[in-house]
Amino acid sequence: MEGVDHLAQERSRAQFDVDQMKLVWHGSRHALEVSDRIARLVASDPVFKKDNRTMLSRKDLFQDTLRKAAHVWKRIGELKLTEEEASRLRFYVDQPSYMDLHWGMFVPAINGSGTEEQQKKWLPLAYKMQIIGCYAQTELGHGSNVQGLETTATFDPKTDEFVIHSPTLTSSKWWPGGLGKVSTHAVVYARLITDGQDHGVNGFIVQIRSLDDHLPLPGVTVGDIGMKFGSGAYNSMDNGVLRFNHVRIPRNQMLMRVSQVTREGKVVQSNVPRQLLYGTMVFVRQTIVADASSALSRAVCIATRYSAIRRQFGPNDSGVETQVIDYKTQQSRLFPLLASAYAFRFVGDWLKWLYTDVTQKLQANDFSTLAEAHACTAGLKSLTTSATADGIEECRKLCGGHGYLSSSGLPELFAVYIPACTYEGDNVVLLLQVARFLMKTVSQLPSGKKPIGTTSYMGRAEHLLQCHSNVQKAEDWLKPVVILEAFEARAIRMSVSCAKDLSKFASPEEGFAELSPNLVDAAVAHCQLIVVSKFIEKLQQDIPGKGVKEQLQILCNVYALFLVHKHLGDFLSTGSITAKQASLANDQLRSLYSQVRPNAIALVDAFNYTDHYLGSILGRYDGNVYPKLYEEAWKDPLNDTIVPEGYRKYIQPLLKQQLRNARL
Amino acid sequence: MEGVDHLAQERSRAQFDVDQMKLVWHGSRHALEVSDRIARLVASDPVFKKDNRTMLSRKDLFQDTLRKAAHVWKRIGELKLTEEEASRLRFYVDQPSYMDLHWGMFVPAINGSGTEEQQKKWLPLAYKMQIIGCYAQTELGHGSNVQGLETTATFDPKTDEFVIHSPTLTSSKWWPGGLGKVSTHAVVYARLITDGQDHGVNGFIVQIRSLDDHLPLPGVTVGDIGMKFGSGAYNSMDNGVLRFNHVRIPRNQMLMRVSQVTREGKVVQSNVPRQLLYGTMVFVRQTIVADASSALSRAVCIATRYSAIRRQFGPNDSGVETQVIDYKTQQSRLFPLLASAYAFRFVGDWLKWLYTDVTQKLQANDFSTLAEAHACTAGLKSLTTSATADGIEECRKLCGGHGYLSSSGLPELFAVYIPACTYEGDNVVLLLQVARFLMKTVSQLPSGKKPIGTTSYMGRAEHLLQCHSNVQKAEDWLKPVVILEAFEARAIRMSVSCAKDLSKFASPEEGFAELSPNLVDAAVAHCQLIVVSKFIEKLQQDIPGKGVKEQLQILCNVYALFLVHKHLGDFLSTGSITAKQASLANDQLRSLYSQVRPNAIALVDAFNYTDHYLGSILGRYDGNVYPKLYEEAWKDPLNDTIVPEGYRKYIQPLLKQQLRNARL
Incomplete structure (x- = not known):
């Protein structure tokens, strides 16, 4: 079965141009070319092998890391790599080392x-x-x-x-x-x-x-x-x-x-000016958001491919069991994560622009957008890293029992990723910073001060606080304006409601402490609006390639309507939508899943990950999962001997004993 | 600082009798005595040491396991332990081995x-x-x-x-x-x-x-x-x-x-009769639910104790930073998990009764309750294991960065626990089985067939489908009847709504497949109702001990109102409660958190876990966290030498190089 593409049929079903989607994902032809070339370079270099990594003792793993780091440095010199290429090289080597801190922090x-x-x-x-x-x-x-x-x-x-x-x-x-x-x-x-x-x-x-x-x-x-x-x-x-x-x-x-x-x-x-230092913070957080989309897309790629290979129950008409990716329960958990990976990618691209913008303004001594940029990057760091950590574990569960094997790659990906929720600002602490900014913005609304950037929707408070969604049928939920208004109404109503509740407290700080869980919820609502709106903005651009824009439109709607479902309590309690409209959103979401289904494999192929980088037998490009899982098992150190070490000392005496344990 | 109890002040604040609470948690004086004695036996035996476990290579870990298993067997014989004692011994040794499968499955x-x-x-x-x-x-x-x-x-x-x-x-x-x-x-x-x-x-x-x-x-x-x-x-x-x-x-x-x-x-x-085999299934799932409460309570114990030790920001009036357990954001994540641990414990106890009941009926050839018992245990297995897996990881995050250290005990607890979501029935597959049973029950309502056991509330469909919650002030949410009615209304309305949607499909199987995500939601609503109602039933019993029942009442309300908040979309979209009532529930929940706060440490002390079993420096009984974390660090193999192995080969050449990498 070597050389056979077990996912070929899946790939042939795609309704869009995968190569064009790769360009969209990578941002430019140049970025795709560099990324592709360096990924292959890493994959083909035996020093960068990582498939036995989880079996190494701490000392051996550390030595392996020192060796790889030195080799990275050597190759950068030998090949005279540019800074961009060097950074991709470190990325694809995919093993945390002192180099990350030296170049990334020191x-x-x-x-x-x-x-x-x-x-x-x-x-x-x-x-x-x-x-x-x-x-x-x-x-x-x-x-x-x-x-x-x-x-x-x-x-x-x-x-x-x-x-x-x-x-x-x-x-x-x-x-x-x-x-x-x-x-x-x-x-x-x-x-x-x-x-x-x-x-x-x-x-x-x-x-x-x-x-x-x-x-x-x-x-x-x-x-x-x-x-x-x-x-x-x-x-x-x-x-x-x-x-x-x-x-x-x-x-x-x-x-x-x-x-x-x-x-x-x-x-x-x-x-x-002290503010200059905040520019760095915006930069660091932008890279964290980009990393979130990388990590989540990697997990989603593994789970999606294996969901097409794995069969359970059925049987369908042809007598074989059903591919698990055909189950609506699987789709309703997997496809929102696929959509999230794309959503985070685009909001990350936008943050790159924001960083440039902020830097230019700082150099011109214009600090007017800094507070907003600071709040927005804090919120997006929190939102994307939390969703990615949860999403990786969800992908692992979506792979069933085999996701628990190290060779699935998902346990290690989870373990290596989750610190992102804590470092560079604990995610809850960051959301409280966002909330503080939102409360300030709300409090300044009566003065006529115009909210800027990602809070500019608050300038339409009068309308948003009393509007009613005019969704009447499921397809209405496909309209960007409808989605945006629902998310804006929800976000501003939660913020305003918090502000009202805060005003009842004798001291604002006491109120802020007491109501902090609600404030966190309001901050999340605001940040989700940012991600949704940046995805929608992306789709207003010209995106070439057969079917590419259509697929992204579907994913954008999946992302938004999934959030409506997940946070339904917010949307209903603020009166942003009605229960009937929520039910229509759900109907629409189901039909969107059916539209994603034939394109799912191609949508993860567009990430262009090598099997080396994925590091997962379940996520192999060729789908040749079971023979390779079987092969891999025998490499475990426990299989070095047929009879395990310790048999004579700890097992044989048990089996050979005379009955002593009378009571059992 | 050895010998000092850093949590003494916390303990002195408790408003209830901890020893009496231990009795409630363990179920009986006898069970507590056995559990306590065996836990100490394990903790004091050097063979059962486990604090270096995460540093062992696979082979060494396996040898260590063989050694422990043989020693368990030896001690059981030497001490002539009863079956109950032997089972506790294996539990407290806390290291998965072939013994578990031999005794538990073979x-x-x-x-x-x-x-x-x-x-x-x-x-x-x-x-x-x-x-x-x-x-x-x-x-x-x-x-x-x-x-x-x-x-x-x-x-x-x-x-x-x-x-x-x-x-x-x-x-x-x-x-x-x-x-x-x-x-x-x-x-x-x-x-x-x-x-x-x-x-x-x-x-x-x-x-x-x-x-x-x-x-x-x-x-x-x-x-x-x-x-x-x-x-x-x-x-x-x-x-x-x-x-x-x-x-x-x-x-x-x-x-x-x-x-x-x-x-x-x-x-x-x-x-x-083939049905006899289902009795075993009920038994196995009952043990899984009991294990869920053990694992969750263990994680909660660690996170609660460390939240009282750890200080961040502030400073409060006395000039030191604030204990993180005093933050409402921390309480709103931690205390619902504490309440869940107790809730799962009590529903587990009830399942033990259910198993006895089912077994007696089977022996009398009465299969009338089997389908209901089967659905109920399937649902509870799914609900409690999913919540526990998520809850352990949440507890880890609640410990901040240090939760990521192996010495916090939480990474290993998470890793060892999560298979419970997959084995003995994948959690989503099990919920679909529950949903199937619910749909059958709903379809039989018109015929006048009386629903039994945990579905008996469906017999009051007429009332529940149209009732309005009469909560008017926050304290109304403390009434068991109010909570029960809200949960019953939500559950039955979701089931009935699914049944209606299903009837629109040409084939029931197609409808079931298409609507499966909604069916899963309906099943979750039903299962949460079971847990809430069994907690309430527990509180209708006589529970002696100063303040014990009061504390449990608070936890029961925390559990229920936390679920109302988390699944607000369900409650609102089914019209079971209004947005105003939801907001009152939230107010009540906040005030409940304040009532839990002074009792939090004592409530986790009641689990009676030894430091050995907890296996966590952050969760130490005496709260002496930082000196012990510091001590522990030096035990890592990487610290065997001051200069790391590999220095000469991989680090020194870097530092000593002449500039070759011109472009960087």
Whole structure:
């Protein structure tokens, strides 16, 4: 059966041009070409093999990761890859390592918070990897709340140095990736203390290991924090613990772009606006949203292909069992996730634009859109990562029992993905930030202040607070204006209702604390509206290719109507739609599923993932699942011997015993 | 800080008698005593240590499991434990092994499907563990659908034997626990073929390994199917693959309690009613529901304790950060799970009664309640396992970043628990069975046939289909009758609405397929009603102890009102309650959370879990979290050396390189 495409029939049913859809997914012909070429490069290089990863011990996995990271670096040099190509290479190698933090956090931190002089000194070393850096912010006792950090950086005017110190156990740096065993340097966040005064948290470049023998420098205690969720997964990363015992660094290793400490120990604000730092945050969150669409599409690709291969019950007319993808229960769980993957991709593309826009405005000293951009990216980070984490696990369940096997790729994908819900802002904390912004926007409506960007719909509050959806038949739900109005009405009504309830409290903060679960719900409603509206905007563009736009239209409607079903309580309790209209939405959704069905395999083919990247026997392109599952099983270390180690000691004596256990 | 109880202040705030609550949770003083004694026995035995489990390689983990299993058996004998005590011992050892399948599936299968003669021959061997058995039903290509199994058992009248054979790759037995490396025997499910005729699936006792040297018998190919989700977790189990090449067994090894094959190869039905086998199914599902409450309560215990230790933001008046358990967003996610743990416990207790009841009726040849009991247990299995799987992961998220560490215990608990959603009936498939029963019940209403058991509320269809909830203020939601009526109205209206929609289809089967997502929703509504009503029934009993009943009343209301919020779309779209009433329910829920808050720690203490069983640093009884997390980190193998293995080969060359990578 080698060489046979078991999904060929499925592929032949597609009603659209898959190659054109690949272009849409990747954003441009260039991006697709780079992505495709680098993915194949990785897949064909034996060093990047990863199919035995979940069987490796922690030490072996870590060695494997070091080997891959060094090989990545070597190949980048040999092939003279561009920055874009190098980044795709790291992406497709698909194994978390210190490189991610070095390039993704250490270098950007110096870029964003270092002075020109500091950049000139440190960046060339970092670019050449003559030093390896990480980002040491969170502490054992302090996660989301940066202002609660305990590590101190006390200025000593006598020697013109800072003394970095961990005053308590809970101030130990904890979690930074790359810190545990590899990094030579760290950007350490610590409370700046001069002349006995606490000036709040700032970043400092601290060398932690010798460049000669890699031993921790005096006063530095550093190690790995131990095993994390899953096998393989994030265990390839040396997340670390770090304690300082009065470690001295020169004054010029404080990152001084915004605040500076003078030779005399005075804290001076530079003329660089603090807001500039928020630009970086928008950038980081944009990449997280893009990663969400990658991870979710990967899980959906596996679950969709295997749902077409797997058969259960039936039998249908031809005497074989029914493909599980033909069951409406399967479709109603799988296709909304497929639609979500596309939705997140497009909202991620839009965020790239937003980042450019914000950056340009910042450079022109225009901070007017910053708060809105900040709230919007916070919300989208939260929304897409939560939905992706849940979606991966749902895809695993959609694969039945076999989804539980490591060789399905889904357990590791779940385990490696879920930290995204916590890092760069806990998802609930972020939603509360969104809610705070929404409450402020609502409170300013009476003053006539025009809401901007993703909140501009609130400018139509008068209409949205009292409009009635005019859906009368199921097809009405296909109209973008109808969908948008329902989502806008729901979102603004939830926000306004929260604002009203808040006003009943004596203190706004007490009200905010008490009503926070409702505020979170309102924030979710707002963020879902953003995703839906960006999908709709995407469809207003010219999209070439036979049937491509039609398929995306179907997915957009699936995404929106699925949310109507899932959050029906919101839509009904706010009176945005009626129960009858909800039932029509449901009817329409069912018929949309039937339209997705023949295109499902082609829609996941459009992601253009190699079997190497997917890392899943269930998701194989050729659908040759069962023979390969069978083959794979025998590779488990337990099958090295026919009779298991331990038989003589622990099994044989049982079987050979004379009856002693009288009572059983 | 050793010996200090960091949660003492929390414990002193409890408004009820914790010891009395322990009695309620455990069901009886005797059960509590046994449970407590055995839990301590396990915790104090060094062989049962499990804190390094997630760091072990597959082989080492398996050896560790064999060692523990043998030690369990030894201790049971030495201490002459009763069956109840032995079962608790296996429970608290908390490591899946072949023993679970031997005692939980192999022995019961012979008990349930074997003739008296067969029981006499095989059970003594099994009880003494002179043979070790497993339960080989599912196949590589066939999960839920038993009727689709491909393995054949062909009667050969010449030799009076059955020939067990795997005709295809997909017919390989796949998944059975204990099969991979340990079992000597298996109950194999295969198509019974005599005289060229297929008589459907039956069970056969087949020896697969030699009792002398443990080698597979001729014609038998057997091995482990490889790594599964997570580290530690279910990887201690040798789930297996098994193929037969014309393996012969004597005719009397077919399990013949219901169907028999005569010497001539004729298939004869015995006078034992087939329904008897359903009794076993009710029993197995009852244990699964009990396990759900154990797993969920364990996760909730960890998350609750750590939420009281962990502080974020604030600061509150005393200048320290706020305990995260004081945040309403935390409470609104955590306390419904705490309430669910209790709810599942009580519905599990009720299922024990139901099993006794069904068994007595079966013995009296009364099958009248069987269909209802079957539907009800199917639904409760599905509901409780899905909620528990999601709940464990939610608890992990509620612990923030540290929940991602293996030492939190939550990753392994999740990984080891989730198969419960798939085994013994996929949860969605089971809900469709419930829906089928509900549709039948609805269709019989006009005939005047009285619905029984958990469907008896449907007898009041006339009232429930048109009643209006008379909630007028938030406190009205505390009345059991009000809650019950809302849940009953919602459930029956969803069922009746499905039935109406079904009647529009030409063929009922087509309608059932098309509307299956709605049918699943209706089944969930019905099952949630069961859990709520059994909780309410529990509270109608006499429950002694200061404040105990009051606390349970609060939890019961939290459970119900949380469901109203979560499934608001159902309640509103069926007109069971109004939007205004929903908002009052939400207000009431918030105030209930405040009432749970001071009792939260004591409510999880009542589960009486040892630190050994919890297996979580975050969930430690004494709350001494951070020093122990710090200590634990250093035990990781990566910290065996200060400079990591691989430094010279993969890191040093990077740091020492001359600039080659010009473009970066």
